[in-house]
Amino acid sequence: MVDIPTFDELNSFVPQIVLEGNSRGKTESGFSAALLSLDVKGFTAITSEVIKKGREGTEVLSDTISTIFDRVIEIVYSYGGFVSSFAGDSFTAVFQYEKNGSILHADQCYFAALKIKDELEKTKIIRTQLGVFDFSMRIGLSQGDVFWKIIENEGTKIFYFGGEALIDCLAAQKTSKPGF
Numbered sequence: 001m002v003d004i005p006t007f008d009e010l011n012s013f014v015p016q017i018v019l020e021g022n023s024r025g026k027t028e029s030g031f032s033a034a035l036l037s038l039d040v041k042g043f044t045a046i047t048s049e050v051i052k053k054g055r056e057g058t059e060v061l062s063d064t065i066s067t068i069f070d071r072v073i074e075i076v077y078s079y080g081g082f083v084s085s086f087a088g089d090s091f092t093a094v095f096q097y098e099k100n101g102s103i104l105h106a107d108q109c110y111f112a113a114l115k116i117k118d119e120l121e122k123t124k125i126i127r128t129q130l131g132v133f134d135f136s137m138r139i140g141l142s143q144g145d146v147f148w149k150i151i152e153n154e155g156t157k158i159f160y161f162g163g164e165a166l167i168d169c170l171a172a173q174k175t176s177k178p179g180f
Helices: 007-011 016-023 043-053 055-078 104-122 164-175
Strands: 028-041 082-087 090-096 125-128 131-134 136-153 156-162
Touching (some): 016 028, 016 136, 028 055, 028 164, 043 055, 043 131, 055 090, 055 125, 082 156, 090 104, 090 164, 104 136
Antiparallel strands (some): 028 090, 028 136, 136 156
C-alpha cells in the first residue's frame, strides 16, 4: 500500500513565500533576489549501479542523496535562502532582497555557495556497501528579478518560479566546469 502524503507534509516542499501569498489569495508575485543553482554530477552512475540491487540499492541511493543534499539545503536556509525547486540531482535556491534593496542577500548567496562547495568537497567520494562513487558539482549564481506563480487546474495547484535571473542562473550553472 502506498502512503499518500498529508497536506502538511507536502507544504514542507513549498517555499514559505508561496504559501503566504496563497493564504492571502495571491497567485503570483515578483521580487529581486540572488539565485544559486547546484547540479550534482555522479548520480547517474550510482543510480545505474545500485538499481540492480533492488531494495538494498534503493536504500543506498536514498542514504547517498541524504548525505549530499541534507547538509547543503541546511546551508541554504542558514544563509537566509530557500529552495525554490528541485530537478533530479539539482536544485535552485533563492535569496530574496530586502524591500530596501539591500545587497545583503547577494553576499549571503555567494557565501552559501562557498560553504556548499566546502561541504561537498568532503563528500566527493562516498563509500557504500555497494561500491565507491565519485561526485562533483556545478554551481551557477545570478541576481535580478524573479517571480513565482501558482496555476490551478481542477482543484490542483502547482507553483513555479521564473524570470531572467533564474534563466541566467541556470545558464551559468550549465556552463560552469564540474569540480570543487
